Every structure is written in structure tokens, then in C-alpha cells.
Amino acid sequence: MNKLMIGTVLFGLSLSANAGGHYVPGVEGVKGPSVPPPGNYYLGYLVRYxxxxxxxxxxxxxxxxxNKGTVTAITNRFVHISNTKILGADYGVEAIVPIINKDFNFTAAGYTNEKTAIGDIYVGPVVLGWHGDRWDAVGAAGIWLDTANSGELASAGDGFKSVMLTGGVTAYLSEDKSLSASGLMRYETNSENDVGFEPGDQISFEWGIGKKINSNVEIGLVGYDQWQVSKDKGTGSTANKFSKHAIGVEGSYFSPAIGGILKAAYYNEYDVEAGSGPAPTGDTIRLTFIKPF
Incomplete structure (x- = not known):
């Protein structure tokens, strides 16, 4: 059996097997493409797959x-949105530092282990946020660095670098902006890992339909779709391409007491097809804390 590549990164979990990049969707949800106004922000994600x-x-x-297991991540995301305008958009930068726990009991591979460590770090030198009367849009570019140990299945790192491009739009369907629909797409291209395997490119698409109940509470329907769009290369590669699809629910609350936003979401993967190696399937629970400074 080929080695599985199961890790955790910015905004979520990298849970593909011998294919795919670092990013796995399911952590942005409702209004994911909406960039905040100029300022400094901390986003903390607690994700369990x-x-x-x-x-x-x-x-x-x-x-x-x-074949059972869990991947739990505490992901720290730091965002600075400046007052500088580029192409009419607010310009910003970001960085992500995940802390990952993997606990696997895979009978098929004869593998049982648990490890906790800092995962691969993301550096995003380009974040562009546009804002219209009834819409928001984002464009971004960055790289997942090969900073974490990737010596075995339960190691925190994926063992390769990934360049990630992002684009998306939030549309406000009502005049008071209480009803929204959003779509966020990420494209990744990957380098070769330390055993001579190069994952194919992948596209991740996250969507959300949200409804504000009042000024502090919002609920929504969310989901994601992901496709490998080019073949794997090198050691252990095949012509097979992976895909996965999920649907879920999300709720958020703005707390005046802490001056931040709390979000919670649940996703169920209802369709998964493996690529060159075995692919995990399961459920994701996400808690998010957003705090401006």
C-alpha cells in the first residue's frame, strides 16, 4: 500500500492520499470570500476530522x-489588511501556523500511531479584497512551505511545497445584506516530495448560503467540492484522480463582550473517490474565533 499523506494546514486539513495539495476545504463557509476592512486580525481554527x-x-x-483515525488541528492565522490600494482593492498579507495531532489506526496498512507537532507553514504575500454595494471579492496568492517533519504517516508535514491561488465572490441577495451567497475557489500546484512523488494539481471550491437572523447571529448551509485536475507524477503515481464532496451547516455569533466572532460548522463527506493512493472519508467539525486588533 502506498503511503498516505494526511496533514493539516491553513484554513483546514490536508487529508488526501498520495494526491492533492495542502488545502482541504471546509473552514471558510458563509461569506468566505469577504475580506475584512483595513486592520490586523487573528483567526483561530479548531478543526477535527x-x-x-x-x-x-x-x-x-x-x-x-x-480504518479509523482523527486529525485535529489548532490553526493560527494572522492577517494584515493595509490602506494601500491595488487595482481598486485593499492590499494585505497573511501567514498561517498550524499545530497538528494525528491519531491513526489503519488496519489495511498495519499502521497505528499518534503524533503532535507544528505543521507546514503558509506565507501569503498577496491578499486583495474588493467591496461593492452588493458584493465582495477576493484574489490571493501564496505558498505552503515544506517546514514540518514528514518522515511517516502520522508526521505533521506533507513533505512538499504547494503554490496556491485564490479567487471568490460574495453576493448579497437582499438590500439589507442579510441574505448572501458565496463561492471561493483555490488552485494548487505542488512540488515533488522526498520520496519522488509529485501530487497532481487540485481545485477546491467552497460555497455558502447565509441568512442573518439579527445583527449578531447568522446561520447557513455550506459545502465543498474538490477535484484533482492533473495526473500525479513519479514514484507510486497512476492515472487515477481523486475527488471529494461534502455538505454541512454553519452558525456564527458576534460577541460584543469579546469584540470578536465565534463560528461553528459541521460537514459530512457524502462522495469520495481515491486517486493514486487510498483516500480517507469522514466528517469535519470546525470552531473558529475571529478577533480584530
Whole structure:
């Protein structure tokens, strides 16, 4: 069996098996493409991915033995949005530092282990946020660095670098902006890892439909879709391409007492197809804290 690449990164979890980049969607949700106004921001994510099964390479069928595990991440994201305008957008920068715990019991691979460490770090030198009367838009570019140890399956690092490009739009469907629909897309291209395997490019698409109940509370329907769009290369590669799809719910609350936003979301992956290696499938729970400074 090929080595699984299961890690955690900015905004979420990298949970593909021998394919895909660092980014796995499910942490942006409602109004994900809406960049905040100029200022400094801290975003803290607590994400837990519960693995129910592994899909056999090149199929959507479960490997017929018990393969369970969890990936839990505390991801720290730091964002600075300046007063500088580029192409009419607010210009900013960001960085992400994840702390990852992986706890695996994969019978199919004969592998059981648990590790906790700092994961691969993301550096984003370009964040552009546009704002209209009834819409917001984002464009961004950055790189996932190969900073963490990737010596074995439960290691925190993915063992390769990824360049990530981002674009998305939030549309406000009502005059008071209480109803919104958003779509956020990320494109990743990856370098070769330390065992001679190069994951194919992937596209991740996150969407959200939100409704503000009052000035402090918002609820919504959320989901994500992800596709590998080019073939893997090198050691252990095949022509198979992975894909995954999920749907869920989200709620958020602005707390005047702490001057920040608290969010919670749940996603269920209802369709997963593995690529060159086995792919995990399961459920994600996310808690987010957003605080301006």
C-alpha cells in the first residue's frame, strides 16, 4: 500500500492520499470570500476530522477492514489588511501556523500511531479584497512551505511545497445584506516530495448560503467540492484522480463582550473517490474565533 499523506494546514486539513495539495476545504463557509476592512486580525481554527473509512485507490469503494483515525488541528492565522490600494482593492498579507495531532489506526496498512507537532507553514504575500454595494471579492496568492517533519504517516508535514491561488465572490441577495451567497475557489500546484512523488494539481471550491437572523447571529448551509485536475507524477503515481464532496451547516455569533466572532460548522463527506493512493472519508467539525486588533 502506498503511503498516505494526511496533514493539516491553513484554513483546514490536508487529508488526501498520495494526491492533492495542502488545502482541504471546509473552514471558510458563509461569506468566505469577504475580506475584512483595513486592520490586523487573528483567526483561530479548531478543526477535527474523523476518518470513518479509507477508499481503495482509483475507486469510491471502502477498503473492507477497519480504518479509523482523527486529525485535529489548532490553526493560527494572522492577517494584515493595509490602506494601500491595488487595482481598486485593499492590499494585505497573511501567514498561517498550524499545530497538528494525528491519531491513526489503519488496519489495511498495519499502521497505528499518534503524533503532535507544528505543521507546514503558509506565507501569503498577496491578499486583495474588493467591496461593492452588493458584493465582495477576493484574489490571493501564496505558498505552503515544506517546514514540518514528514518522515511517516502520522508526521505533521506533507513533505512538499504547494503554490496556491485564490479567487471568490460574495453576493448579497437582499438590500439589507442579510441574505448572501458565496463561492471561493483555490488552485494548487505542488512540488515533488522526498520520496519522488509529485501530487497532481487540485481545485477546491467552497460555497455558502447565509441568512442573518439579527445583527449578531447568522446561520447557513455550506459545502465543498474538490477535484484533482492533473495526473500525479513519479514514484507510486497512476492515472487515477481523486475527488471529494461534502455538505454541512454553519452558525456564527458576534460577541460584543469579546469584540470578536465565534463560528461553528459541521460537514459530512457524502462522495469520495481515491486517486493514486487510498483516500480517507469522514466528517469535519470546525470552531473558529475571529478577533480584530
Amino acid at each position: 474523523d476518518i470513518d473509512a479509507l477508499k481503495a485507490p482509483g475507486t469510491d469503494a471502502d477498503i473492507p477492514v477497519s
